[in-house]
Amino acid sequence: MRNPKRAAVVGTGSTEIVRTSDKSLGHFAVEAARNAIRDAGLKTSDIDGYVGSPGAPNASALNLDGLDEVSQLFMIGALGLEPTWAMDVVGMSTGMLVAGAQALAAGTCKYVLGVRAHYNPKDRKYSVSGANLAGGPDQFTLPFGYGPGGTRFALWVQRYMHDYGATRDELYEISALARRHARLNPLAIWREGPELTRDAYMNARWIHEPMCLFDSDMPATGAGAFIMTTAERAKDLPQTPAYVASYANATQPSRVFSDIGLRAGDIQVAQLYDGYSVMVWNTLEKLGFCGEGEGHLFATADRLSLGGALPMNTFGGSIGEGRLHGMGHVREAVLQTMGRAGSRQVPDVRYSLAQVGVLERFWSVLFSSEEPD
Amino acid sequence: METSIPAGRPKPLADADTAPFWAAAQERRLSVQLCENCDRAIFPPKPACPHCVRELAWRDLNGRGSVYSFCISRMNFIGGYKAPYIVAWVASDEHPECIFNCNIVDCAIEDVRIGMPVEVVFETRPEGVTVPQFRPIREGAPA
Numbered sequence: 001m002r003n004p005k006r007a008a009v010v011g012t013g014s015t016e017i018v019r020t021s022d023k024s025l026g027h028f029a030v031e032a033a034r035n036a037i038r039d040a041g042l043k044t045s046d047i048d049g050y051v052g053s054p055g056a057p058n059a060s061a062l063n064l065d066g067l068d069e070v071s072q073l074f075m076i077g078a079l080g081l082e083p084t085w086a087m088d089v090v091g092m093s094t095g096m097l098v099a100g101a102q103a104l105a106a107g108t109c110k111y112v113l114g115v116r117a118h119y120n121p122k123d124r125k126y127s128v129s130g131a132n133l134a135g136g137p138d139q140f141t142l143p144f145g146y147g148p149g150g151t152r153f154a155l156w157v158q159r160y161m162h163d164y165g166a167t168r169d170e171l172y173e174i175s176a177l178a179r180r181h182a183r184l185n186p187l188a189i190w191r192e193g194p195e196l197t198r199d200a201y202m203n204a205r206w207i208h209e210p211m212c213l214f215d216s217d218m219p220a221t222g223a224g225a226f227i228m229t230t231a232e233r234a235k236d237l238p239q240t241p242a243y244v245a246s247y248a249n250a251t252q253p254s255r256v257f258s259d260i261g262l263r264a265g266d267i268q269v270a271q272l273y274d275g276y277s278v279m280v281w282n283t284l285e286k287l288g289f290c291g292e293g294e295g296h297l298f299a300t301a302d303r304l305s306l307g308g309a310l311p312m313n314t315f316g317g318s319i320g321e322g323r324l325h326g327m328g329h330v331r332e333a334v335l336q337t338m339g340r341a342g343s344r345q346v347p348d349v350r351y352s353l354a355q356v357g358v359l360e361r362f363w364s365v366l367f368s369s370e371e372p373d
Numbered sequence: 374m375e376t377s378i379p380a381g382r383p384k385p386l387a388d389a390d391t392a393p394f395w396a397a398a399q400e401r402r403l404s405v406q407l408c409e410n411c412d413r414a415i416f417p418p419k420p421a422c423p424h425c426v427r428e429l430a431w432r433d434l435n436g437r438g439s440v441y442s443f444c445i446s447r448m449n450f451i452g453g454y455k456a457p458y459i460v461a462w463v464a465s466d467e468h469p470e471c472i473f474n475c476n477i478v479d480c481a482i483e484d485v486r487i488g489m490p491v492e493v494v495f496e497t498r499p500e501g502v503t504v505p506q507f508r509p510i511r512e513g514a515p516a
Contacts, residue, residue, distance in 0.1 A: 059450070127450050128449075128450055128451075129383070129450065129451055129452070130452075131383050131452075132381070132383055132384060132452065133383065133384055133386045134383040134384065134385055134386060135385075135386035135388065136386075136388075137417070138383070139385035139386055139387065139391060139395075140385075140417045140474055141474055142383040142451055143382055143383050143384065143385050143502075143504055144460065144474050144475050144476055144504070144506075145382070145446060145450075145451050145453075145454035145458055145460055145476060146460045146474045147450065147451060148450040148451070149446075149448055149450050151444060151446065151460055154444035154446075154460075155442040155443065155444050155460065155461070155462050156442070158442045158443060158444055158487070159441060159442035159462075159487065162442070162487045205447070206445065206447040206448075207447065207448055208444040208445065208446050208447065208448075208460070209444055209445035209446075209447055209457075210444065211444070
């Protein structure tokens, strides 16, 4: 029997994605929200649920609401919302989808607006920490010169290369693919190219060796938003619904497929978080697309390109589009499910995956173009 | 060697759970939490054993380990650090589940390897704080 309270995404909204801007992040967030509400065929007064994930992740963040972070309180005030349910979650954009799906299932609201925005400061360096005191988890990292720029992932991939014989030649494919797909995405920072050549990659400057400049996404300023409602209400709205078929976190990652009787290979398209290219190898293994240590062999350009067996990061990923902490991944997974991805559209999408987060902390959400039983 | 440590490196801000680690480092001991119930060592410090949720005691390690992984940091993100420098994960010989974030000191950047045997060395910084770092154990060198 179908579940009338099953969640579906019924609209998405985005802003331009730029390196830096004179506008505050609140300005971007409001614009993304209005675009999503319009896309869903709703009015702002229809929105009675809100979910966000405000944390600014960078070492130089000021953590000021409305400037470089956007909380539920800011958005309620900025849009004049009167929500019966509102929450900020840790866990980036797929975590927001999961929270929104739960709120709809519980019947606490009818239309959930989700907003995630990311700010790259104009007047100072994104990742340079001014901190002289390092507390909490930072006390075991920053005092050792460990922290911004992906130290942790450089250490992780060095060991991975050692254990499994993976190479930078293979890693190049992830970033090159991102930049190729970005050329099909009008929002992407790299929409006008150029393609990333193997030479350019191999000769790029190091950040934390063995990771180079092109293994990182780019700090950007922009916002993304989505609208969720129940399957029952979705039928009255203009967009083809992207039904939430299942979700799972990193503690039992393959449940995103097994909970509904699928295997990883049964889906048509995947958006996997690529804040650093190396994450993709790990995620492919964790989700069960391949065995442990095989991610680097699985992640070939042939397989992951549009037209391949598992098109991945068809919008260019964070590496090609710019860092929105997964809102691009969510937007693209939804558009692919709805059949609205334009020149990037994968044919006959039944199942479309968005995975956002890293290593032991992520949420995956599987969308379906058909209403699940 | 200690006089060559630049000023301005971030200073650890201890809390009740982590203070014994930093106090031990000040006395040139490498100390970690030990669960007396399930016999696991825990690092970084936690409020309780993550395996059996019991209270934790502290014990000193012998300070020897090996490089589990490393990278060469080639950008200046953090005060008091000048690139290039080595950042490593060092696994304790006694309790390999304890992985320490550290720099490999007294080691040229081209010489560091996964599996390299290392020993703790205590680095006292101009601000007065002492932190555990690791250096290669050289064959024939006095212990």
